[in-house]
Amino acid sequence: MEIDYIAHTNNLRDVKSTYKLIISISLMIFALIVNLPIVSLFITFLIGISLLTIAKIPFKFYIKFMSIPFGFALITCIFMAFFFGSGTVIFNTGILGIVVREDALSLAITTFCRTLACFSALGFLSLTTPIALILNDLSKIxxxxxxxxxxxxxxxxxxxxxxxxxxxxxxxxxxxxxxxxxxxxxxxxxxxxxxxxxxxxxxxxxxxxxxxxxxxxxxxxxxx
Structure with a gap:
């Protein structure tokens, strides 16, 4: 309910919804194609600053909003780091042969950053645009x-x-x-x-x- 309220009252509410949809989808696709952690983190940071300073989203709410995907992504990527990969071992836990390999750690970091970037792009759309306008734009495409x-x-x-x-x-x-x-x-x-x-x-x-x-x-x- 808080998300729906903010979508109707933020400072970007009156910006044409089609533009916001295009920006959101473009940023998600860009983060997936480039596949670089630094780019994904830049997108996450850029969207966060835009929502806080331009759209005037409350800081505490945005942190709470981002904590859910952050938690799921962190758990998933920790699992990937310890149980995936076949490259050089960089850390040995000494427990049941569980190790962290170089390629698995790289994959985990990349996946974590991409998850945050894509969810941030989706959050930009959902926090600035009412659902009725989003559905209307989806019908247009x-x-x-x-x-x-x-x-x-x-x-x-x-x-x-x-x-x-x-x-x-x-x-x-x-x-x-x-x-x-x-x-x-x-x-x-x-x-x-x-x-x-x-x-x-x-x-x-x-x-x-x-x-x-x-x-x-x-x-x-x-x-x-």
Whole structure:
């Protein structure tokens, strides 16, 4: 919800969405083609500075936003460094023959930098452009309608699920559902199972709502 709010209120909100889409895709492709860590880091830094100084994205939010891909990329690249490659050994852990090889370390660093660059480019688009404008631009470049409609339904469902999670979590907390590890584990299981059935119910109601409004297999899209 915070991402959606920032996308509607940032200083680059009124810049034509097509330009931002082209910039985002171009930077991702450039980072993948060049395949140099220094270039990827430069793209990450450039986008970060642009979002913080031009778009006026809150610094704390941007750090939190980037921490998720940073964490996943770091874990993945550590695994790659220790278990991939066949070149010269540069570090031996002494545990079950696990070593770090030169080519594996190089691959891990390159992959880590490329991941940050590509996610930063994607973040530039998502943090400065509302989803309706992004979907409208995707339709202009002839992305199949089925993918656009699925993306729209998924985006809508995210807010429904978040609302349901908040309601159920608050209900469990008022009943001391998270008092202790055992209760927390049990409450989490009940939350997940109830969310599954709630999602089925919401999906069925969504289909009824679409049918009652003359749904003919194609969702109308916002065209500014």
């Amino acid at each position: 002839k992305i199949p309608k089925i993918f656009i409609e699925i993306a729209l339904l998924m985006y809508t469902s995210i807010f429904v699920f978040l609302d349901q999670i908040k309601i159920m979590t608050n209900a469990q907390k008022t009943r001391m559902g998270y008092n202790g590890f055992k209760n927390s584990y049990r409450s989490l299981g009940l939350l997940i199972s109830n969310l599954f059935f709630r999602s089925l119910d919401k999906g069925e109601k969504l289909q009824y709502a679409l049918d009652s409004r003359g749904y003919n297999g194609e969702l109308p899209k916002y065209d500014p």
